[in-house]
Amino acid sequence: MSIKVYSTATCPFCTMAKNYFKKNNITFEDIDVGNDAVQAQEMIRKSGQMGVPVIDIDGAIIIGFDQQAIEKALKAAPAEKK
Amino acid sequence: MYDLIIIGAGPAGITASIYAARKRMNFLVITGNIGGQTLWTTNIENYTGYQFITGAELVQKFIEQLEQSRVQLKQGEKVISIKKEGETLKVTTDKAAYEARAVVIASGKVPRKLGVPGEEEYRNKGVAYCAACDAPLFSGMEVAVAGGGNSALDATLQLMNIASHISLIDASPRFKADPVMIEKIEASGKVTVYHAASIERIHGDTFMQGLTVRQSGKAFELPVKGLFVEIGYVPASDFKSDVALNEYGEILVNCNSETSVPGVFAAGDVTDVSAKQIIVACGEGAKATIAAFSYLERHKQEAL
Numbered sequence: 464m465s466i467k468v469y470s471t472a473t474c475p476f477c478t479m480a481k482n483y484f485k486k487n488n489i490t491f492e493d494i495d496v497g498n499d500a501v502q503a504q505e506m507i508r509k510s511g512q513m514g515v516p517v518i519d520i521d522g523a524i525i526i527g528f529d530q531q532a533i534e535k536a537l538k539a540a541p542a543e544k545k
Numbered sequence: 546m547y548d549l550i551i552i553g554a555g556p557a558g559i560t561a562s563i564y565a566a567r568k569r570m571n572f573l574v575i576t577g578n579i580g581g582q583t584l585w586t587t588n589i590e591n592y593t594g595y596q597f598i599t600g601a602e603l604v605q606k607f608i609e610q611l612e613q614s615r616v617q618l619k620q621g622e623k624v625i626s627i628k629k630e631g632e633t634l635k636v637t638t639d640k641a642a643y644e645a646r647a648v649v650i651a652s653g654k655v656p657r658k659l660g661v662p663g664e665e666e667y668r669n670k671g672v673a674y675c676a677a678c679d680a681p682l683f684s685g686m687e688v689a690v691a692g693g694g695n696s697a698l699d700a701t702l703q704l705m706n707i708a709s710h711i712s713l714i715d716a717s718p719r720f721k722a723d724p725v726m727i728e729k730i731e732a733s734g735k736v737t738v739y740h741a742a743s744i745e746r747i748h749g750d751t752f753m754q755g756l757t758v759r760q761s762g763k764a765f766e767l768p769v770k771g772l773f774v775e776i777g778y779v780p781a782s783d784f785k786s787d788v789a790l791n792e793y794g795e796i797l798v799n800c801n802s803e804t805s806v807p808g809v810f811a812a813g814d815v816t817d818v819s820a821k822q823i824i825v826a827c828g829e830g831a832k833a834t835i836a837a838f839s840y841l842e843r844h845k846q847e848a849l
Contacts (some may be wrong), residue, residue: 532809
């Protein structure tokens, strides 16, 4: 399972999303789109919008910190907890 | 059927929930997010027990305390209506419908919208309400900020090192902000200020490409890719209900947290409480659950 969190350093919902994965011992890649214009474009292309966070769980794109949508996507993806 | 439904999970809603859990009530919390306005509060120096704490840290503490109890939480739902049918309160959201014998409304305040064409269409496609979150995505672009208070000027300062140019569009003839911020903005050479100006329309294709602005009776175009709306907050009381509001849209409550509808209580910034403070909202949330609990006890006895 591959999880990417597109975030900015100062956004509270990004922090909450990252805390959620940390608390549940789920490995994720933290991408700071504030420091990486290429990844920012990638995030905009994937999600069709410019708000952070955007979470990519094996290709399932979740906009914002939507815990119910995250849990649904995690269930659909093969469990691979660290 | 629940004993109690709590709407909102900011300081008022979370405290209401902690009290409901301690009273062993069968309750449900429905909220858009956890934390509310406190999430965006950078520095808190007036919450008893903490000489200094950030909003995000305080919310984290709130959540940890909430998690000590088993709380049924529906996150990411928006309440559409609260209807009383007999003794039952029906709460309908954009996703489901719930029933309870009592309700505590603690939905807080949300950013005020401009209410112009294109605002909804380009939300998160150029139109943003959180400079702290989304400013870095506008690197090297021309953007605009709507507003003339401290939060608008703060957003402008945050964008200063990110955007190539900022148009600051203020509806008032002069800023209502701290002089130190105004001085910084005037000295930057990166900000064009339009006072007594209004935004008429937001337009673009897939993403926002510009604004139509009107000043002194003349309309003109600003080719900006982003608009940060910082024009204050409004009470989140836009659901359908019989609860009485004041002229500002705040829910009227008495000193026992009661609204005009028996069984419906309210707490925090969504109400006409005189002080909009985190610590006050917490206290009001506690009061509302205690009042709801006594209301339910009274009704139980009457039913016997």
